[in-house]
Amino acid sequence: MNKIRKGDQVIVLTGRDKGKRGTVSARIDEDHLVVEGVNVVKKHVRPNPMKGTTGGIVDKTMPIHQSNIAIFNPASGKADRVGIKLLEDGKKVRVFKSSGEEIKA
Structure with a gap:
């Protein structure tokens, strides 16, 4: 399961575009x-x-390595890490590591 998917809001952690926010398009x-x-x-x-x-x-927009970006948490307004949680019905969902709330994609 990919922790960062198409359509997620992300923030750049390193490089010349550090601090920029954008949406994953591909x-x-x-x-x-x-x-x-x-x-x-x-x-x-x-x-x-x-x-x-x-x-x-x-x-032209070029690819960036996923280690240089982090998912954006709108509740805190900062970058956050992604964890995977197993629900009772056996489904896997992505959650924010800081708060534990589910990521709505």
């Missing part, structure tokens, strides 16, 4: 995530008349 692999507005780079793109794309400099 999960690239087991360790990397794409977060909106975080780790944006300028990419030089060649024109491709077959695809109808024009050339130039494009802003």
Whole structure:
């Protein structure tokens, strides 16, 4: 079970975007995530008349390692760790480590 999923509000802990908040838009692999507005780079793109794309400099959001982000807890307004709790009916749910309340996704 992934502790950080698509659609979660996260905050960046390290790097040049430290302190920025964003929403997870995609999960690239087991360790990397794409977060909106975080780790944006300028990419030089060649024109491709077959695809109808024009050339130039494009802003592109690159993946970031999941160890460099933490889930955002709206109750405390800070970053928080994620734990997994087993319910009585056998379902696993994600909870905030600080308060123990369930994460609504």
